[in-house]
Amino acid sequence: MNFFEVVRFSLRGLSANKLRSALTMLGILIGVAAVILLVAVGNGSAKAISDRIEALGTNTITVMSTGRGGSSSTALTKKMADALIDPELAPDIKSVSPVVSASSATMTYEGSDHSVSTFVGTTPAWFAASSTPVEKGASFTEDDVNQGRRVVVIGQTVAEELFPGVDPIDKQVTVSGALFTVVGVLKEKSSTGFQDSNDTAVAPLTAVQQVLAGYGSLTSIIVEAKDPDKVDAVQSEVSTILDQQLNVSSTSSSGNSNSTPYRIQNASSLLETQTETADTFTTLLGAVAAISLLVGGIGITNIMLVTVTERTREIGIRKALGAPRRTIMTQFLIEATLLSVLGGALGVAAALIGSHFTIVGVKPVIVPSSIGLAVGVSIAIGLFFGGLPAARAARLRPIDALRYE
C-alpha cells in the first residue's frame, strides 16, 4: 500500500466526519489567530507610541517654565529665547522657536465658528523644529513675525470644520475680534492620545501676543539641535545660558534640577523611556499570548484525543482486516497533520485579515515570528496528541481495540 493511497484513506477519514474535522480545525484556527493577533496588537500599540514620540522630533528639546503663577523672575521671555541664539556659547543650536500657546481660541469664518484647541504663536523655525510641515500654501516669514502680521496657518481639522469644500488659503478668519488671513494648511499629523493634534492653528508670535496671549511670558521654547547626536550638548548649552539669564547658581542647578525655574524636555530621552515601556507592554502581551497558546493547545489536545479515542474501534477493525501498524499510524498522522496545518493556515489567514482592522483603538502590526511560533506550536501539539493515541491504539491487540468503549 503506497503513500498516496494512505493519503487518500486519510482524506476519506476526514470527509467521513466533516463536522468533527471542521470543529477540530476551528479550535486550531482560534488558537493560532488569537496568539498572532494579540502579539500584533501589542506590537501595534508599541509602534504607535514610538511613532508619536518620533513625530515630536528627536533632535529637539523643549524648555518649559516650572514657575506657577507666572512670577516674572521664573518666566521664560522672548529675551531668553533670543539669548540662546549665540554661536559662541551654543554652537550646536540650529534654531530656537519661542512659543506662546493659547487654548480654546474661537475662530470664525462667515458665520461658522470653531474652537481651536491649541493656538500657537511662534517663529517660522517652529515648523521644522516640531516636524509639522505646511502642506498647502506657505508658512509665515520672519518678517511677518517682526511686523506682527495677522496671518495664520491652520491644521487639517480646523480647515475641515471651517472651510468644508472651500480652499482656505487667503480667506479671512476672525479670532477674538481680530482678522487673520489664512496662508497655509498644515500637513496631517497622527494624533497623540486624546488630543487632536490637527485641531491647531499657528500664527506669528507677535500677532498671537497682541491678540490672545498678551506680552507676558512664553509657554515654552523649542530648541532644535543641528544633529540628533548633539541633543545632549545642546541641552547643557541651553541650561548654561538660561542659568546666566535667570541668575541661577550653577551648583544648585546641577545639584538639584527641581530648584531650577525651568524644565528641559528631551524628546530622545522621552523616546527611550517610552520604548522601554513599550517593550514591557510587548512582554506582557507575549505572556498573554503564551497563555492563550497554552489554552488553544489544550483545546487542540482535547479534540485530538477525543477524535482518535473515538476511533479506537475503527482501528481495531482495520487491524483485524490486516492493516499493518505502520499504515494505521501513517493514516492517523496524516489526518492530524492535515487538520493542524489547514487549521493553522486558516488561523494565520484569519489573523492577517483581522490585522487590517483597528482593534480597541490600535492598528495591529503583525510580528512575523509570532506566526511561526503559533503555527509551529499548534502543529506540534496537533501531531503529538493526534499521533500518540493513534500509536497507542495501533499497538493494541485487535481484540482489545475492538472491545474499546
Next chain:
Amino acid sequence: MSRPVLDVQDLKKIYGTGEATVHALRGVSMTVHRGDYVAIMGSSGSGKSTLMNILGALDIPTTGSYKLDGVEVGTLSDAQLALARNRLIGFIFQAFNLIPRTSAVANVELPLAYAGVKPTERRRRALAALDIVGLADRADHEPNQLSGGQQQRVAVARALVTEPALLLADEPTGNLDSKSTDDVLKVFDDLSAAGRTIVIITHENEVGARAKRLVRLVDGAIVTDVRQSPIDLPPVGAAAAHARVQAVAAGHVAAGHAVAVRAGGTTYGSPAGSEWNGGRHSS
C-alpha cells in the same frame, strides 16, 4: 489429506491473576482441513468467543500452539500477523464491524487496499464479492442505510474478498432476525459448497445443524466433535435447502453451480472451489 488449514494443540487462555483467575480455555485441540464447515457451539461463557479470537489472530493464547496453514502463529511478528490476518483469514463479527460512513464497496475494498491491490482491480474484485452475497446493487450504500442482514452480508463479502484460506464467523447471525439469518446462512452454505473452509461460532441449533462438523464447547474444553456430513460433499443443511435444485445435474452441486454462475464473467472463481471439484470427481 493435505496440510490442515487450522491446527490447534492444547490451547489455554487464562484471564486475570490470583483469585480472579478465569480459565477461558482449558486445553483445546482440534484440526480443521480444507473444505470443512465447522460449527462451534456452546453456551455463553464456554470460551467459544475466546477461541474464535485466537483463531482469528486477534488475540494470543496463554499457552498452546496454533498453526494456521502450516505457520505457527505464536512466532509471527506484528507485521507478519497483519499479513496473516489480511491474506489467510476472513473474519466476520457478530456486530458486523463495518467502518461507519463508508460505502459498502469501500468497506469490502479495505482488505484489498491493505494487501496492496491496485484501485481498479480492487473495485472489480469488491463488486464481484458483493455480487456473491447478492448485494451488488447496494454497493454505494453506507452501513447505516443497510439492514442488519445486508450489513452482515457486506461483512461476509469483505471477509472473502481476499480469498482467505479460512473464513471465521463469530456468531454471525446473533444480531439478526430469522429472515436475515437465513440469507446469511445461505451465503455460508454456498461458500462451503464452493469449497471454502469455514469455522462458525453459534449458540443456535439450526445454525449448527447446517455445518458439516459440530464441535461443542463446555467450560473451555471440547466435549463433543461430531461429523454431520462428509468434508468433500456439500453440507447436509445446504443439501436440504437446495434439494429442489440438487436434482438438476449429477455432476454439479446446485449451490456450487449457483456460485459459479453468479461469479461468471469475473476472475473471482474460487481456486479452493475448483480444487474441491477435482477432489470430488476423483473420489
